Amino acid sequence: MASIDEIKEISTRIKRDIIQLTSANTxxxxxxxxxxxxxxxxxxxxxxxxxxxxxxxxxxxxxxSNGHLCTALYSAMARSGYFELSELQTFRKIDSRLQGHPSKxxxxxxxxxxxxxxxxxxxxxxxxxxNRLRNSDAKVYCLVGDGEIQExxxxxxxxxxxxxxxxxxxxxxNWNDIQIDGHVKDVMNIEPIAEKxxxxxxxxxxxxxxxxxxxxxxxxxFENHRGAPTAIVAKTVIxxxxxxxxxxxxxxGKAPSSDEAKQALDEIGPSRFGEDLIFQ
Amino acid sequence: MGKILSGREGFGQALLEMGSExxxxxxxxxxxxxxxxxxxxxxxxxxxxxxxxxxxxxxxxTAAGLALSxxxxxxxxxxxxxxxxxxxxxxxxxxxxxxxxKIAVSHAGLTTGxxxxxxxxxxDIASMRAMPEMTVIVPADAxxxxxATRASAELDGPVYLRLGRTPVPTVTKGYGKYKIxxxxxxxxxxxxxxxxxxxxxxKAIVASEMLAQEGINAAVVDMHTxxxxxxxxxxxxxxxxxxxxxxxxxxxxxxLGGAVAEVVSENCPVPLVRVGTKDTFGESGPPEELLKKYGxxxxxxxxxxxxxxxxxxxxx
Ligand SMILES: Cc1ncc(C[n+]2csc(CCOP(=O)(O)OP(=O)(O)O)c2C)c(N)n1
Numbered sequence: 001m002a003s004i005d006e007i008k009e010i011s012t013r014i015k016r017d018i019i020q021l022t023s024a025n026t027x028x029x030x031x032x033x034x035x036x037x038x039x040x041x042x043x044x045x046x047x048x049x050x051x052x053x054x055x056x057x058x059x060x061x062x063x064x065s066n067g068h069l070c071t072a073l074y075s076a077m078a079r080s081g082y083f084e085l086s087e088l089q090t091f092r093k094i095d096s097r098l099q100g101h102p103s104k105x106x107x108x109x110x111x112x113x114x115x116x117x118x119x120x121x122x123x124x125x126x127x128x129x130x131n132r133l134r135n136s137d138a139k140v141y142c143l144v145g146d147g148e149i150q151e152x153x154x155x156x157x158x159x160x161x162x163x164x165x166x167x168x169x170x171x172x173x174n175w176n177d178i179q180i181d182g183h184v185k186d187v188m189n190i191e192p193i194a195e196k197x198x199x200x201x202x203x204x205x206x207x208x209x210x211x212x213x214x215x216x217x218x219x220x221x222f223e224n225h226r227g228a229p230t231a232i233v234a235k236t237v238i239x240x241x242x243x244x245x246x247x248x249x250x251x252x253g254k255a256p257s258s259d260e261a262k263q264a265l266d267e268i269g270p271s272r273f274g275e276d277l278i279f280q
Numbered sequence: 281m282g283k284i285l286s287g288r289e290g291f292g293q294a295l296l297e298m299g300s301e302x303x304x305x306x307x308x309x310x311x312x313x314x315x316x317x318x319x320x321x322x323x324x325x326x327x328x329x330x331x332x333x334x335x336x337x338x339x340x341x342t343a344a345g346l347a348l349s350x351x352x353x354x355x356x357x358x359x360x361x362x363x364x365x366x367x368x369x370x371x372x373x374x375x376x377x378x379x380x381x382k383i384a385v386s387h388a389g390l391t392t393g394x395x396x397x398x399x400x401x402x403x404d405i406a407s408m409r410a411m412p413e414m415t416v417i418v419p420a421d422a423x424x425x426x427x428a429t430r431a432s433a434e435l436d437g438p439v440y441l442r443l444g445r446t447p448v449p450t451v452t453k454g455y456g457k458y459k460i461x462x463x464x465x466x467x468x469x470x471x472x473x474x475x476x477x478x479x480x481x482x483k484a485i486v487a488s489e490m491l492a493q494e495g496i497n498a499a500v501v502d503m504h505t506x507x508x509x510x511x512x513x514x515x516x517x518x519x520x521x522x523x524x525x526x527x528x529x530x531x532x533x534x535x536l537g538g539a540v541a542e543v544v545s546e547n548c549p550v551p552l553v554r555v556g557t558k559d560t561f562g563e564s565g566p567p568e569e570l571l572k573k574y575g576x577x578x579x580x581x582x583x584x585x586x587x588x589x590x591x592x593x594x595x596x
Binding site: 103 | 565
């Protein structure tokens with residue numbers, strides 16, 4: 001299991017990749033940067049997985065329900081060995097395996113296609129039920145956006161996870177209070193989030209989604225909790241570490257210009273994990 | 281050719297104007313206000329604008345409720361999230377209720393571009409067309425989207441208005457009064473008829489010019505209403521030109537090509553070739569490159585026209 005400092009270095013690397021990728025090829029930088037700490041912990045510390053054998057039956061699975069955050073996922077996958085780093089630069093280009101939103105049939109290692117919001121938790125439930133049927137101790141992690149949980153299907157699925165006591169499933173809610181048309185509170189309020197999941201019968205944990213200690217503790221507590229699914233409500237900041245992106249809805253889906261990208265990389269700072277991407 | 285604008289821009293303009301003219305007009309959105317160009321209306325008429333959040337099924341139901349209480353709601357989102365995600369809500373709440381709901385969607389088809397297959401609706405015309413009560417309109421450009429938006433507000437009943445994301449040349453200026461269900465003849469011809477909808481109308485016009493250079497005289501029809509389809513126009517063209525090509529930014533299954541094939545085979549069987557996506561999802565990429573890769577260019581229409589002509593029983 002990677003240390004807190006190691007996860008921070010990896011997360012910095014993922015954030016740098018996200019800036020480089022979206023600046024070169026468009027996409028959604030803000031939410032992805034905000035979730036980088038959580039995804040770093042998952043791919044480099046938490047998931048029991050084997051990038052050289054992505055279809056291993058007993059792997060832990062990560063379901064990215066909010067598919068527009070895929071730059072964070074592609075970076076974590078490339079950096080953990082699912083595919084060559086050089087492939088990252090094909091993101092959003094024609095004939096690429098790295099589609100604008102995840103395409104499972106193109107890229108081994110993706111657990112599902114996503115992009116259309118609200119579907120991931122149901123799929124994760126199916127995987128968690130299957131693990132139980134097969135007597136596998138593998139776990140399922142699912143990440144959703146806070147705006148995303150406005151979709152009714154999320155709450156249908158939340159009932160299912162709880163009804164079947166899926167304690168092998170953790171849902172992480174990326175609570176940055178941002179969606180496309182503004183702040184989630186103003187667009188369609190979803191609060192109180194933790195109380196809703198508690199009322200649905202979930203084990204609910206609230207954390208600062210940028211505090212790696214808290215992220216690790218939350219996953220530890222999930223692993224030790226029996227009898228109910230765990231919801232981790234992670235308070236995050238969109239574009240965390242990039243001053244002009246933080247708290248700004250516009251950075252949900254806007255690509256940084258080359259000047260903006262340079263400033264972002266300066267502010268995010270260097271990483272001791274891996275090298276910057278080189279675009280041909 | 282005219283100004284380069286997207287269909288959604290024509291829609292946004294028409295909705296804004298209608299807001300001042302008719303206080304029964306209301307609008308709903310599911311967290312995509314600017315993308316669908318409903319933000320102009322939202323800023324001017326905040327009390328008649330309802331942001332529903334990322335909850336398209338709820339949005340369609342709410343729109344139906346407003347319609348059943350006398351308002352004329354325009355529910356807006358991307359094509360996939362209406363036609364696909366909220367399909368059954370559209371069926372029951374809007375169509376079966378005969379509710380006066382207008383569903384205006386952008387980001388239809390491959391030209392949605394880099395977002396990729398998940399966001400590129402290529403089967404929405406088929407599913408919307410199969411719904412009883414539904415009117416399905418696919419405007420060619422911003423001008424026709426403007427006209428169609430206004431016309432759909434005047435029609436009593438559910439309408440699916442399919443708008444593009446990518447700016448395209450305006451071709452329909454000066455076509456005369458727009459009427460739902462009445463196709464527009466762009467040009468006459470005797471060898472083959474190119475029937476197109478959406479952004480493929482412009483591509484069909486260019487194709488007819490390319491064909492003309494080879495001495496082939498192609499008629500072009502802008503079939504902006506897919507349902508009710510203009511049977512009279514199709515039959516007349518089949519009889520006059522003896523073969524037909526359809527072109528749409530949609531699967532060849534069940535869309536414009538399907539609708540025209542149904543009319544042709546029942547009334548006036550002639551060779552027909554459908555240009556559209558071939559039972560496949562799209563992918564990420566620049567719109568024009570995608571159109572090329574998936575066979576939706578003027579060159580593809582030219583080739584289809586030649587194929588259709590070669591199959592005529594009595595060759596000219
Ligand atoms: C079903 C569906 N409706 C609409 C969209 C368009 N869309 C993409 S991202 C997004 C906002 C998502 O908000 P949130 O989940 O809070 O993610 P964040 O902005 O924090 O990255 C919307 C509405 C979609 N992808 N899927």
